Amino acid sequence: MKKLFALLLAAMMIVSLAACNNSASEQSQAPDPGQSDGAQNTAAPGGSSDPITLTLWGAEEDQDLLAQLVEEFKAEYSDYTFDIQIGVQSESTAKDTILTDVEAGADVYAFASDQLTDLVAAGALLALDDTMDQVLQSYTGKTLDEIMSANSAGSVEVSTYEDTLYAFPFSADGYFMFYDPTYISAEQAQSWDTLLDAAEAAGKRVGMTLASGWYNAGFFYGAGFTTTLNADGTTVIDWNGTSADGITGVQVTQGMLGIASHPAFLAIADGDVSNQINSGSLAAVISGCWDSSTAEANFGDDYVACKLPTFTCGDQQVQTGSVASYKLMGVNPYAENTGWAMLLAEFLTNEQSQVTRFEQRALAPTNANASSDPSVAANKGVAGLAEQSAYAVVQTVGQRFWDPTASFGEQIAQGTIASDDASVQAALDSLVEGVNSAIE
Amino acid sequence: MMKATTVNAAPPDVSRTLSRAKSRKTGRMIGHNVIIAVLAVVWLIPIIWLVCTAFSAQSGMNTSTFFPAEWSVTHFVKLFQPDTVNQFPRWFMNTLIIACATCVISTCFVLMVAYATSFGKFKSRKLLMNIAVILNLFPGVLTMIATYFILRTFGLTNSHVGLILVYSASSGLGYLICKGFFDTVPRALCEAARLDGCNEARIFWNIIIPTSKPIIVYTVINSFLTPWMDFVYAKMILNAGISEYYTVAVGLYNMLEKSLINSYFTIFCCGGVLVSVPISILFFIMQKFYVEGITAGAVKG
Amino acid sequence: MNESASAVGYGGKVKRSISAFFGAIGSFFADFGRAAAKGDAFVKLSLIWWGAGYLRRKQFVKALIMTLLEVGVILFSIFFASQYVPKFNTLGTVQAEQIFNMQTMQMEWNDYDHSFMILLFSLFSFVVWFVALVVWMKNTVNVYRLQLAAERGKHINSFAEDVKTYLDKKFHITLLSLPVLGIVIFTVIPILLLVFVAFTNYDQNHMPPNSLFTWVGLDNFVSLLGGGGLTVTFGYAFVRVLGWTLVWAFFSTLTTYFGGILLSLLLNSKLTRGSRFWRLLFVITIAVPQFVSLLLVSNMFSNNGIINTLCSNVGLTDFLRNAGLISTSYIPFLSAPGWAHVMIIFINIWIGVPYQMLIATGVLGNLPVDQLESARIDGANKTQTFRYITMPYLLQVTAPSLVTDFVKNINNFNVIYLLTDRTFVTTNQAMANSQAREVDLLVTWLFRLTQDYYNYKMAAVIGIMVFIVCAVFTLIAFNFIIRGDKEGVYQ
Known part of the structure; x- marks a missing residue:
C-alpha cells in the first residue's frame, strides 16, 4: 500500500509539475495583469523591436470575426508590430468581470450599452476627450466629431455620459417583434389585443420577457414616461405619476396586466426566449436580432420582423416603446498602451468593420453609411429593429433600477397585482421607492 | 414475528406452512426490491434526462417531450471538435492536471495535519484545533475577492498554479475526519515502534500511512473531485477570457450563457456525461474504501 | 474551497479550552519574562x-x-510594510489621476x-510582525x-542533532508548517x-483603483439591523x-x-438483492458534478420546462389551477416562494441522501457484534434488536455530524445558487429593493451583492452574521445536545 501510494504520489507530482511548467510558459505570453501601476513601457512609437501588446475581449460568437478584424488592423498599421490577444467575454457580462478587477481587464472590450454608467463610475472607461481626439486625428485622419456624426444619433447618445464620449458604438441591439405569418396577419400584429386573440384562435401563444427592466420599461416609455440618472448614481423614475402624454402609470400597468392575463400570453424568463421559440408553441415573440435565425427556423422563411404592437391604456391605444440598446467598444484606461487600444477600438467599429460584422454576423450596424447598404436594409431582423427604433428610448439608469423592475415585471407576469387602481398605485409607489432609493 | 407463528404451527401442517411462509417471504422480498427499484428510478430520472438529451439531435433544450424526437451522437462528435466556445478536450486535460496536483497536495496536507493533531503532544495543539473550528465557520464565498487579490499579488491569476493553490492550500482545515480515523489506531503500535528506536517520522511513514488506506482513498477522492465541481473560484481566477485555460466546470457553465444556450445546451449535456462517467467508475471501484474511510473518520471525530 | 473540509465533531471543546488557552498564553509570557530578566548578557543581547x-x-x-x-524581517518592514502600514488609518488619500502621453501613446x-x-x-x-514577535520571544526563551x-554542563545539540529533533520530538512542527x-x-x-x-465603505461608489474607501466604524452593522435612513429594506x-x-438548514x-x-x-436489508448495484445507482447522483445535475434539474422544473409540459399534458396544471393553488398558466416549481422552498428541499434530498446513505451504511457495518449476539441469545426478536440496539447506536454515533451538517447547510451555496439563480425573480418589492430574494440564503445573497453590486461592505457584514449564527449554533449544540469529548477514549 505504501509503495503504491508513494508511486502514485510521485507520478502525480511529475504530471502536474510538467503541466504547470507548460501552463506557466503559455502564461508568459499574456501580459501580466498584476503589473499596472507605475510600470511604464518606455518604448517609443515606431520602435519596431518591442511589439505593442494589446488585449481584446469579445463575445464567443465574434471570435473569428475579431481575429479577422485584428489582422486587418495590423495591416492598416503595418509600420508597427503588435501582439494582440483576443479573449472571450460575452458583452452582457463584461461589466461583472471588469469591475471585479479593473486593472486586470482587457485593454479593449465590447459591452452592452446599459453597463456604460457603471463602467464610467468605476473608472473603467477611457474618456474620449480632446487629447484622444488629437490622437485619432494624427493616426486616422478622422476627428471625434466625424465619428460621432457617422454613427446613428441614438448610438452616440448611449455612448455619451455627461457630454463626454466614452465608447465607440458598433451595433444596434434592441428588441422588436417576430411573428409567424401563417397564424397572424399584418393587420392583427398592430395591437396586442388582436395579436393575442389571433394567437389564441390558432392555438398558439405570444411570448415576451416581463421580468426584466429592459423589456417591461418599453410599456412605460411608450406612454411617455422617462428614466433619468443623477450624478450620484441614483435613478429617478416617475412611473407612479402621470406622463408627459397625460397617461397615468396605473393605466399602463393595467394595460400590461391585461396582456399578461390573456390566456395566449406566455411570460418567458430572461434568457429563455430561444428555447421557447424552439419549443414550437409560439406564434409571435418579442426578441432581437440574436434570435433571427431561431425565428426563421421555427416561423418559416417568410417570418416577419416588425415593430411592437400597440397596447390599451385606459381608452386609447398606445404604441409600445422599447429600449434603444447598442453594443459598444470601450477602452480600459489602465491599458498598458492606452493610445493604441483606443485606435484598435476605433478600427473595430469603423464603417468597414461594421460592414464586415454585418456580413458575418448579421448584426445591425450603427454607422449610417453601413446601414444604408441595400443588403443591410434587406435583412429582416435589421429592418424590424429599424422599424421599432422610432419608438425606442435611450435608457440611462443606475444599478438600483434592475432588481425592483424585474420584480415588478414578475408580479405582473404572475398576476400577483390586483388590477384595481389602488393596488396598482401601491405597487407602483413601492417600485418607484425602490428604484429611486439612494445607493448605500 | 413471522418466525414465531411458523414455529407454533401444528406439525402436520409444517410443510404447507413453511411453503406458505416461503412464498410470503418471496413476496416480501419482491415487494422490498420493487420499492428500491422505484426509488432508484426516481433518483435516476434527471440523470436519464441528461443522457437522453446528450444523445439528442437537437442542439437546444427540448421542453416538449422527455425523450428526444431524434437520436444522434453528433454532439459528442462536436464536443471533440474545438471551436471558439467549446474546447472540451483542452479543458478536460487542464482539469485533470489541476485535480491530480490538488489531490497530491491536499492529501499530504490532510494526513500531515491529522497526524500532528492526533499523535502530537504539543502545548498549542488544542489552540490550533480551536482556531480551525472557528475558521471553518466562515462562509467560503465571502473571501473569494481577497483570495483573488492575494493571487494577483503573486501574479498567479489566470494560471493553473493559482487554481491548485486555491483548492489545496487550505486543505489542512479538513483534517478532522482523518484525525478521527487516526484516533482509532491503537497507541500500543506506536509505543512498540518507539521502543524499537523509530523516530516520529518513521512511525508516520512506516506504520500509520500503511494502515490508513480507507482514509487516504477518501481524502484522495474528495480532493480530486473539487476542481471538477467548482465553477465559482475558477471563473473568478481565470478571468482573462482565454478559453484554453478554462477548467471543465467553467467552460461548460459558460455554455449556458444567454446567447449560447440554444446552440450549446446538448453539448453541455454531453460534457456533463463525459465528466460523470470517470467519476462514477472511480466511485464504483473505491466504494468500499470510501465508505470505510468516511465512517471510520466521521464516527469517531 | 473547503468543500472537503467536512469537519465532523468540532466545537465541543471550545468552552473548556478557553481557560487553557489563556493559561498557555500566560505561561508563555512568564517564560519570556524570566528569560529576559535572568538571562546573561548574550541572552539580553539576543533581544536585539x-x-x-x-553564537x-x-x-x-x-x-x-x-x-x-x-x-x-527588518528589510520587509523597511521596503514593503512601510509603503502600506502608515496609510492603514486612512486607507489611502491619493486619488488616481492620469495624463496621456502623446509620445509613448501611454x-x-x-x-x-x-x-x-x-x-x-x-x-x-501585521501577520508577519506577529509571527516575528512570537519567534523573537520564543528565541529568547530558547x-x-x-x-x-x-x-x-548538559550536552548542547549540534545543528545536525537539532535537525534530527524535527523528525522526532518536534515532528509536529515539520508536519504542520506547510x-x-x-x-x-x-x-x-x-x-x-x-x-x-x-467596517469600511467599500462598495460600488468606492471601488479601487478609481476611488478610495475608508473606515466608517459600525455604520454598516447599523444599516443591516434596520437603523440608518438609507436602507429602508x-x-x-x-x-x-x-x-x-x-x-x-433545519429541514x-x-x-x-x-x-x-x-x-x-x-439497501442493507437481507431481503435486498444486488445491494451493491442499487447503491451505485444512488451514488451516481454524487458523481455528476452539481453544476451539471442541479442546472439540469433547474431547467427541468422551470416555468416552461419539461416537467411543466408533462404536467399540463396530463392535466395536473389545470387541476391545480381549478383548485386555486396556482394563478399562473404553469406550475411555478422554482419561481414562486412557497413552491420553490419546498422544491429546493426535495431536490436537496435527491442530492444529499445518497451521501448520508454511504455514511449510514458504513456505520451499520460497524455495529457492535457482541451486543447483537447477546441480544439474540437473550431472545430479542428482529424488531427489538433494531429498536434497542441498531437505532440507538446509529444515532449516537452519527448525531455529532448533524451539527456539522447544519453548519454546512447554512453555507450551502451550490444548491440554492444553481437551482434558483436563473429562474427565480422575487415578487416581493421590498426584498427586490435590497437585491434579495425569498429563496436566498445569507451566502447566496452575499455572493450576489459582491458579484452583481460590488457591495462588499454589506457582504462582509452578512458574512460576519453568518459566522455568528454558525458559532452560536455550534456552541449551543455541543453544550446541550452532545456532551463529552470522545477524543482520548481510544488512546
Missing part, C-alpha cells in the same frame, strides 16, 4: 540581535539562520493609493534554556481582510433571508439525515 545567544553557545548555523531571519498615472491593497498588505505585514543547560502556512495565506488573511471590510430583507436560511439536514438512514436500512 537574535543570533547572539546561539555564544557555538551554534553557528542557528545563529546565522536567526540573523538572516531578523534581517529579512497613460501616465500618478502614484495613487489602492485602498484594498493597502488593507491587504497592511494585514499581511537561548535562556541553552544558557541554563550550559551552566549545568499546511499552516497555506491556511494563513489562503484562509486566515482573507477572512481577517473581509472582517475589516465590514435591508433590515427587513436580512430578517427574511436569515429566517429562510435557518428553516432550510435539509434532517431530511437528508433520516432519508439516508432509511435508504441504507432498505
Whole structure:
C-alpha cells in the first residue's frame, strides 16, 4: 500500500509539475495583469523591436470575426508590430468581470450599452476627450466629431455620459417583434389585443420577457414616461405619476396586466426566449436580432420582423416603446498602451468593420453609411429593429433600477397585482421607492 | 414475528406452512426490491434526462417531450471538435492536471495535519484545533475577492498554479475526519515502534500511512473531485477570457450563457456525461474504501 | 474551497479550552519574562540581535539562520510594510489621476493609493510582525534554556542533532508548517481582510483603483439591523433571508439525515438483492458534478420546462389551477416562494441522501457484534434488536455530524445558487429593493451583492452574521445536545 501510494504520489507530482511548467510558459505570453501601476513601457512609437501588446475581449460568437478584424488592423498599421490577444467575454457580462478587477481587464472590450454608467463610475472607461481626439486625428485622419456624426444619433447618445464620449458604438441591439405569418396577419400584429386573440384562435401563444427592466420599461416609455440618472448614481423614475402624454402609470400597468392575463400570453424568463421559440408553441415573440435565425427556423422563411404592437391604456391605444440598446467598444484606461487600444477600438467599429460584422454576423450596424447598404436594409431582423427604433428610448439608469423592475415585471407576469387602481398605485409607489432609493 | 407463528404451527401442517411462509417471504422480498427499484428510478430520472438529451439531435433544450424526437451522437462528435466556445478536450486535460496536483497536495496536507493533531503532544495543539473550528465557520464565498487579490499579488491569476493553490492550500482545515480515523489506531503500535528506536517520522511513514488506506482513498477522492465541481473560484481566477485555460466546470457553465444556450445546451449535456462517467467508475471501484474511510473518520471525530 | 473540509465533531471543546488557552498564553509570557530578566548578557543581547545567544553557545548555523531571519524581517518592514502600514488609518488619500502621453501613446498615472491593497498588505505585514514577535520571544526563551543547560554542563545539540529533533520530538512542527502556512495565506488573511471590510465603505461608489474607501466604524452593522435612513429594506430583507436560511438548514439536514438512514436500512436489508448495484445507482447522483445535475434539474422544473409540459399534458396544471393553488398558466416549481422552498428541499434530498446513505451504511457495518449476539441469545426478536440496539447506536454515533451538517447547510451555496439563480425573480418589492430574494440564503445573497453590486461592505457584514449564527449554533449544540469529548477514549 505504501509503495503504491508513494508511486502514485510521485507520478502525480511529475504530471502536474510538467503541466504547470507548460501552463506557466503559455502564461508568459499574456501580459501580466498584476503589473499596472507605475510600470511604464518606455518604448517609443515606431520602435519596431518591442511589439505593442494589446488585449481584446469579445463575445464567443465574434471570435473569428475579431481575429479577422485584428489582422486587418495590423495591416492598416503595418509600420508597427503588435501582439494582440483576443479573449472571450460575452458583452452582457463584461461589466461583472471588469469591475471585479479593473486593472486586470482587457485593454479593449465590447459591452452592452446599459453597463456604460457603471463602467464610467468605476473608472473603467477611457474618456474620449480632446487629447484622444488629437490622437485619432494624427493616426486616422478622422476627428471625434466625424465619428460621432457617422454613427446613428441614438448610438452616440448611449455612448455619451455627461457630454463626454466614452465608447465607440458598433451595433444596434434592441428588441422588436417576430411573428409567424401563417397564424397572424399584418393587420392583427398592430395591437396586442388582436395579436393575442389571433394567437389564441390558432392555438398558439405570444411570448415576451416581463421580468426584466429592459423589456417591461418599453410599456412605460411608450406612454411617455422617462428614466433619468443623477450624478450620484441614483435613478429617478416617475412611473407612479402621470406622463408627459397625460397617461397615468396605473393605466399602463393595467394595460400590461391585461396582456399578461390573456390566456395566449406566455411570460418567458430572461434568457429563455430561444428555447421557447424552439419549443414550437409560439406564434409571435418579442426578441432581437440574436434570435433571427431561431425565428426563421421555427416561423418559416417568410417570418416577419416588425415593430411592437400597440397596447390599451385606459381608452386609447398606445404604441409600445422599447429600449434603444447598442453594443459598444470601450477602452480600459489602465491599458498598458492606452493610445493604441483606443485606435484598435476605433478600427473595430469603423464603417468597414461594421460592414464586415454585418456580413458575418448579421448584426445591425450603427454607422449610417453601413446601414444604408441595400443588403443591410434587406435583412429582416435589421429592418424590424429599424422599424421599432422610432419608438425606442435611450435608457440611462443606475444599478438600483434592475432588481425592483424585474420584480415588478414578475408580479405582473404572475398576476400577483390586483388590477384595481389602488393596488396598482401601491405597487407602483413601492417600485418607484425602490428604484429611486439612494445607493448605500 | 413471522418466525414465531411458523414455529407454533401444528406439525402436520409444517410443510404447507413453511411453503406458505416461503412464498410470503418471496413476496416480501419482491415487494422490498420493487420499492428500491422505484426509488432508484426516481433518483435516476434527471440523470436519464441528461443522457437522453446528450444523445439528442437537437442542439437546444427540448421542453416538449422527455425523450428526444431524434437520436444522434453528433454532439459528442462536436464536443471533440474545438471551436471558439467549446474546447472540451483542452479543458478536460487542464482539469485533470489541476485535480491530480490538488489531490497530491491536499492529501499530504490532510494526513500531515491529522497526524500532528492526533499523535502530537504539543502545548498549542488544542489552540490550533480551536482556531480551525472557528475558521471553518466562515462562509467560503465571502473571501473569494481577497483570495483573488492575494493571487494577483503573486501574479498567479489566470494560471493553473493559482487554481491548485486555491483548492489545496487550505486543505489542512479538513483534517478532522482523518484525525478521527487516526484516533482509532491503537497507541500500543506506536509505543512498540518507539521502543524499537523509530523516530516520529518513521512511525508516520512506516506504520500509520500503511494502515490508513480507507482514509487516504477518501481524502484522495474528495480532493480530486473539487476542481471538477467548482465553477465559482475558477471563473473568478481565470478571468482573462482565454478559453484554453478554462477548467471543465467553467467552460461548460459558460455554455449556458444567454446567447449560447440554444446552440450549446446538448453539448453541455454531453460534457456533463463525459465528466460523470470517470467519476462514477472511480466511485464504483473505491466504494468500499470510501465508505470505510468516511465512517471510520466521521464516527469517531 | 473547503468543500472537503467536512469537519465532523468540532466545537465541543471550545468552552473548556478557553481557560487553557489563556493559561498557555500566560505561561508563555512568564517564560519570556524570566528569560529576559535572568538571562546573561548574550541572552539580553539576543533581544536585539537574535543570533547572539546561539553564537555564544557555538551554534553557528542557528545563529546565522536567526540573523538572516531578523534581517529579512527588518528589510520587509523597511521596503514593503512601510509603503502600506502608515496609510492603514486612512486607507489611502491619493486619488488616481492620469495624463496621456502623446509620445509613448501611454497613460501616465500618478502614484495613487489602492485602498484594498493597502488593507491587504497592511494585514499581511501585521501577520508577519506577529509571527516575528512570537519567534523573537520564543528565541529568547530558547537561548535562556541553552544558557541554563550550559551552566549545568548538559550536552548542547549540534545543528545536525537539532535537525534530527524535527523528525522526532518536534515532528509536529515539520508536519504542520506547510499546511499552516497555506491556511494563513489562503484562509486566515482573507477572512481577517473581509472582517475589516465590514467596517469600511467599500462598495460600488468606492471601488479601487478609481476611488478610495475608508473606515466608517459600525455604520454598516447599523444599516443591516434596520437603523440608518438609507436602507429602508435591508433590515427587513436580512430578517427574511436569515429566517429562510435557518428553516432550510433545519429541514435539509434532517431530511437528508433520516432519508439516508432509511435508504441504507432498505439497501442493507437481507431481503435486498444486488445491494451493491442499487447503491451505485444512488451514488451516481454524487458523481455528476452539481453544476451539471442541479442546472439540469433547474431547467427541468422551470416555468416552461419539461416537467411543466408533462404536467399540463396530463392535466395536473389545470387541476391545480381549478383548485386555486396556482394563478399562473404553469406550475411555478422554482419561481414562486412557497413552491420553490419546498422544491429546493426535495431536490436537496435527491442530492444529499445518497451521501448520508454511504455514511449510514458504513456505520451499520460497524455495529457492535457482541451486543447483537447477546441480544439474540437473550431472545430479542428482529424488531427489538433494531429498536434497542441498531437505532440507538446509529444515532449516537452519527448525531455529532448533524451539527456539522447544519453548519454546512447554512453555507450551502451550490444548491440554492444553481437551482434558483436563473429562474427565480422575487415578487416581493421590498426584498427586490435590497437585491434579495425569498429563496436566498445569507451566502447566496452575499455572493450576489459582491458579484452583481460590488457591495462588499454589506457582504462582509452578512458574512460576519453568518459566522455568528454558525458559532452560536455550534456552541449551543455541543453544550446541550452532545456532551463529552470522545477524543482520548481510544488512546
